[in-house]
Amino acid sequence: MLTKAELTPHALELFRRVKLALPVEIGQRLSSNRLFVTHGSYNNLFLFDVWDSNQTDVLDRQHFKYCLGHDGRPSSPTNGYFHLWLNTIRIYREREAIVTTLDKKLPALTPKGFTFNRLDRAIDIKWSFDYPRNLATLPDLLLPRYVSLISAIHPVLMPIIDQFSTRLAPGERRAVVAKRGRIGFTHPGIRDPERVSEYTRSIRPSDRAALLKQFRYRCALCGADLREARHHIDHIKPFSKGGTSKRENLQPLCEPCNLAKGNRE
Numbered sequence: 708m709l710t711k712a713e714l715t716p717h718a719l720e721l722f723r724r725v726k727l728a729l730p731v732e733i734g735q736r737l738s739s740n741r742l743f744v745t746h747g748s749y750n751n752l753f754l755f756d757v758w759d760s761n762q763t764d765v766l767d768r769q770h771f772k773y774c775l776g777h778d779g780r781p782s783s784p785t786n787g788y789f790h791l792w793l794n795t796i797r798i799y800r801e802r803e804a805i806v807t808t809l810d811k812k813l814p815a816l817t818p819k820g821f822t823f824n825r826l827d828r829a830i831d832i833k834w835s836f837d838y839p840r841n842l843a844t845l846p847d848l849l850l851p852r853y854v855s856l857i858s859a860i861h862p863v864l865m866p867i868i869d870q871f872s873t874r875l876a877p878g879e880r881r882a883v884v885a886k887r888g889r890i891g892f893t894h895p896g897i898r899d900p901e902r903v904s905e906y907t908r909s910i911r912p913s914d915r916a917a918l919l920k921q922f923r924y925r926c927a928l929c930g931a932d933l934r935e936a937r938h939h940i941d942h943i944k945p946f947s948k949g950g951t952s953k954r955e956n957l958q959p960l961c962e963p964c965n966l967a968k969g970n971r972e
């Protein structure tokens with residue numbers, strides 16, 4: 708397990724070289740973290756983010772970024788990845804128009820070696836690798852990947868970002884977030900408090916545990932053992948297509964099966 712302090716200088720050196728290697732009109736716009744930071748939910752997952760400094764409120768930089776990850780979780784098949792992470796729920800303005808544009812354009816632009824994943828709530832264009840023993844070789848290893856991904860994708864993102872270069876007022880921002888909450892997480896029109904959990908995207912921890920037990924801790928599609936692996940609770944009929952969070956619409960999946968299923972039934 709590498710530490711954030713070990714990783715950081717090599718990521719900073721990499722980013723310095725990425726900015727120089729990219730076309731200047733792209734490179735000059737990019738900013739990065741000053742260090743690796745710990746993921747909000749996993750204390751063994753470290754992230755080094757790169758984002759567009761013109762990003763104001765179109766999308767928070769936490770949710771619209773190029774990210775180098777160090778994944779120290781035992782379930783992870785490799786300890787490194789580099790990806791574009793684009794949370795499609797959290798876009799602040801013109802969400803549907805932007806997502807439609809991105810869905811249409813990004814699969815064809817995905818560079819060789821990267822995998823395009825359309826998830827229920829995000830677009831993920833990812834390359835996985837193992838960190839080299841000698842971390843000083845990291846910039847050489849990753850530079851071509853950064854340049855191929857950012858130079859392919861960023862020309863599509865730039866006009867979207869530039870269209871919204873003024874910041875939303877706090878009140879406008881709250882209004883967008885409130886509306887987004889209703890659309891993204893709970894089906895509209897549900898008033899009965901007894902039934903709200905069925906119509907809410909998130910799954911209660913007790914339901915999660917019961918479901919895993921019911922499926923004998925195995926992936927519902929491929930049978931992989933989920934006691935060690937990362938798992939997802941899948942809505943069999945996707946939540947975005949009206950599926951509920953009732954037990955009969957839920958199944959545990961391993962990460963590969965969940966990614967392969969995407970937003971399909």
Ligand SMILES: [Zn+2]
Nearest residue numbers: 926929961964
């Ligand atoms: Zn599986």
